[in-house]
Amino acid sequence: MNRREKANFILITLNGLFPEPRTQLSFGDDFTCLVAVMLSAQCTDAVVNRVTEKLFRVARTPQEFADFGEENLRNAIRPCGLFNTKAKAIIGTAEIILEKYGGRVPATLEELEALPGVGHKTASVVVSQCFGKPAFPVDTHIARLANRWGLEKSPAVAKIEATLKSLFPVCTWKTLHVQLILYGRKFCPARGHSVEKCPICSRFSSHQFCFANR
């Protein structure tokens, strides 16, 4: 089975397992999406959702975040970890969005990546989930699966992103990104996976579908 055949099989299986996948982060609009994704760095979605449930009651817009201020934000987001860095970046981002973009979140990767604390993955999630533009954010789950399935041998995220974009049709990227994360969380942890319970690899035990240590 070559990589393209693997990709087709993976796509069909994921569509069966997760027909209507939803991103696990809770947000209401473009800006709260950006804030939630910024908070999710090295933090679980569940913790981010607990924090934003309270936070978004007092601040939702760039102006409200700017008024809320860095110190209040630091305290509010403490459970997310890296709270000093994240608070500084979110307030800086809110101020730039107000001054440069009239309060609206910019819709291009380039503009988003120029905001403080907004890296390529965060920008890719926002353009994909909020603006419906083709992007393929690669997180640890997706990188692990791409490596283990032999779709891309390199651990470099940029290489993995380019390979996945070449293997899967553009129209699938937005959904596939979420499906892969759900699959990784459910079946393919860093340690302690079970081939028998893996709906994709269990079908191919004699064909070296997965290159993880078994």
Ligand code: SF4
């Ligand atoms: S066999 Fe294990 S390591 Fe390979 S993709 Fe399935 S769950 Fe992950």
